[in-house]
Amino acid sequence: MIRKHVTAVVAGVGMLAATNAYAAGELNIFNWGNYTSPELIEKFEKTYDVKVTITDYDSNDTALAKVRAGAHGFDMAVPSASFMPIWISEGLLLETNPTQMSNYGNVRDEFKSPDWDPGHKYSVPYQWGTVGVVVDTSVYNGDINTLAVIFDPPEELKGKINVAPEMLDLINAALNYTGSEQCSNDKSELKKARDVLINAKPHWLSMDYGVIEKFAGRDLGASLYWNGAAFRAREKNTDVRFGYPREGYPMWMDAVVVLKDAKNVENAKLFQNFLMEPENAALASAFARYANGIKGSEPFMPDDMKGAPEIDIPAEFIPMGYFSETCPPEVQEMYSAIWTELQK
Numbered sequence: 001m002i003r004k005h006v007t008a009v010v011a012g013v014g015m016l017a018a019t020n021a022y023a024a025g026e027l028n029i030f031n032w033g034n035y036t037s038p039e040l041i042e043k044f045e046k047t048y049d050v051k052v053t054i055t056d057y058d059s060n061d062t063a064l065a066k067v068r069a070g071a072h073g074f075d076m077a078v079p080s081a082s083f084m085p086i087w088i089s090e091g092l093l094l095e096t097n098p099t100q101m102s103n104y105g106n107v108r109d110e111f112k113s114p115d116w117d118p119g120h121k122y123s124v125p126y127q128w129g130t131v132g133v134v135v136d137t138s139v140y141n142g143d144i145n146t147l148a149v150i151f152d153p154p155e156e157l158k159g160k161i162n163v164a165p166e167m168l169d170l171i172n173a174a175l176n177y178t179g180s181e182q183c184s185n186d187k188s189e190l191k192k193a194r195d196v197l198i199n200a201k202p203h204w205l206s207m208d209y210g211v212i213e214k215f216a217g218r219d220l221g222a223s224l225y226w227n228g229a230a231f232r233a234r235e236k237n238t239d240v241r242f243g244y245p246r247e248g249y250p251m252w253m254d255a256v257v258v259l260k261d262a263k264n265v266e267n268a269k270l271f272q273n274f275l276m277e278p279e280n281a282a283l284a285s286a287f288a289r290y291a292n293g294i295k296g297s298e299p300f301m302p303d304d305m306k307g308a309p310e311i312d313i314p315a316e317f318i319p320m321g322y323f324s325e326t327c328p329p330e331v332q333e334m335y336s337a338i339w340t341e342l343q344k
Contacts, residue, residue: 024048024049024050025049025050025051025264025267026050026051026052026053026264026267027050027051027052027053027075027076027264027267027268027271028052028053028055028073028074028075028076028263028264029052029053029054029055029074029075029076029077029078029271030055030057030063030066030067030072030074030076030077030078031054031055031056031057031076031077031078032056032057032058032078032254033056033057033058033209034056034212034288035056035078035287035288036054036284036287036288037283037284037286037287037288038287039283039286039287040280040283040284040287041054043280043283044270044271044274044280047274048267048270048274050267050270055074058209059165059166059209060079060080060082060083060166060168061167063077063078063079064079064083064086064087067087067092067259068090068092070261072259073263074259074262075258075259075262075263075264075265075267075268076256076257076258076259076262076268076271077256077257077259078126078254078255078256078257079254079255079257080252080253080254080255080324081114081116081117081252081253081254081255081323081324082116082168082252082323082324082325082326083326084116084117084122084123084255084257084326085116085326086326087122087257088117088122091260092259092260093122093123093257093258093259093260094122094257094258094259094260094262094265095121095122096121096122096257096258096268096269096272097120097121098120098121098122098123098124098272098273098276099119099120099121101124101269101272101273101276102273103273103274103276103277104120104124104276106276106277106278106281106294106295106296107120107124107125107276107293107294107295108125108293108294108295109295111125111128111253111293114253115325116255116326117255122255122257122258123255123256123257124255124256124272124273124275124276125253125254125255125256125292125293125294126253126254126255126256126275126284126292126293127228127253127254127284127285127288127290127291127292127293128251128252128253128254128290128291128292128293129226129227129228129251129252129290129291130226130227130244130249130250130251130252130313130321131164131169131173131224131225131226131227131249131250131251131252132224132225132226132227132230132242132243132244132245132249133145133146133147133149133150133222133223133224133242133243133244133245134211134215134222134223134224134225134229134230134233134240134241134242134243135149135157135221135222135240135241135242135243136215136218136220136221136222136237136239136240137239137240137241138218138239139156139157139160139218139221139222140154140156140157140221140222142154143243144241144242144243145243145244145245145246145317146243146245146246146247147173147174147176147177147224147245147247148177149161149222149243150163150173150200150222150224151173151174151177151196151197151199151200152200153200153203153222156221157203157221157222158203159203159204159205160205160220160221160222161203161204161205161220161221161222161223162204162205162206162207162208162211162214162220162222162223162224162225163204163206163207163223163224163225164207164208164209164211164223164224164225164226165207165208165209167335167336167339168182168250168324168327168335169224169250169252169324170197170224170342171193171197171335171338171339172250172324173224173245173248173249173250174193174194174196174197175189175190175193176245176247176248176249177193177196177245177247178192178193178196179247180192180193181248181322182250182322182324182325182327183325183327183328183331184331185328185330185331185334187334190334190335190338193338194338194341194342197338197342198341198342201342205220207343211223211225211229211233212229212232212233212236213236215233215236215237215240216233216236216237218237226252226290227242227289227290227310227311228288228289228290228310229289230242230310231289231305231308231310231311232289234310241309242309242310244313244314244317244320244321245320246317246320247320248320248321248322249317249320249321249322250321250322250323250324251321251322251323251324252323252324253293253323256271256272256275258272275294276294277294278294278295278296278297278299278300279297279300281293281294281297281300282297282298282300282301283300285297285301285305286301286302286305289305289310289311290311291311
């Protein structure tokens with residue numbers, strides 16, 4: 001089971017017995033933008049004679065809304081773990097039973113039968129990471145392991161801050177900053193978090209997803225964002241650093257699923273099994289710069305990811321991490337109210 005704290009994470013033939021067979025045709029994947037390895041897709045296409053089409057989305061909410069609406073034409077999607085219970089409860093996914101696939105034995109034990117997909121009936125693990133503080137240290141050279149950089153910024157950073165427009169990550173971070181935990185249904189605690197967000201917003205430059213090139217061009221001083229993007233930003237701007245907030249920080253894992261109304265089901269199952277091959281998991285990680293949930297992928301990972309500060313969580317900060325959860329409906333309503341006010 002995936003537990004709230006993540007020390008364990010850091011520290012048969014089945015239904016796809018014939019996965020070596022070719023399954024000529026098509027596969028339509030709905031995935032996060034700038035997240036899919038072209039090399040990985042090319043390898044799958046050549047192996048199985050399948051033409052893959054990738055369509056990008058920018059948030060969990062966008063993906064969920066599109067699939068809910070139907071007539072989308074996608075076979076697969078990549079929701080985050082915190083959204084998986086919603087996709088499952090609304091009947092949007094096909095049971096593909098990955099535990100019966102030939103490569104399932106490669107899944108790391110700590111990611112098997114997770115809370116958000118018990119028994120792994122629907123999904124295979126993709127990549128996982130952290131939400132932290134990304135800072136251009138040529139702009140600010142103070143403490144970066146604190147949410148104060150985002151919510152009570154120093155003068156050097158005011159007007160130069162971005163936050164990823166992900167409701168769950170941002171509100172949970174504000175709750176952490178005020179000493180509360182995710183999914184709190186205490187209205188007074190939520191009000192404190194709301195006040196932190198509203199008071200901080202005037203000091204932000206943007207609420208945007210596209211940060212890598214902005215850090216490269218030195219248009220940003222800081223951002224609340226994902227660790228893999230911080231790694232890619234550092235490749236373009238050597239002054240970029242990633243901080244782990246001591247107040248607590250969300251963690252996430254993305255899951256590869258097959259949609260209930262998929263037209264290319266067998267090819268989608270092939271792709272799920274393909275992703276659980278260690279060398280293929282490493283290809284995905286090498287592109288997006290996140291860790292993956294497949295054991296045996298380490299020898300295939302790029303050398304510059306081994307020991308990278310954005311990937312290997314420092315021991316002192318491991319206890320502060322927690323996987324984001326799906327909040328109860330009544331809490332989701334309060335989150336949505338805060339989010340609507342923040343976006344005005």
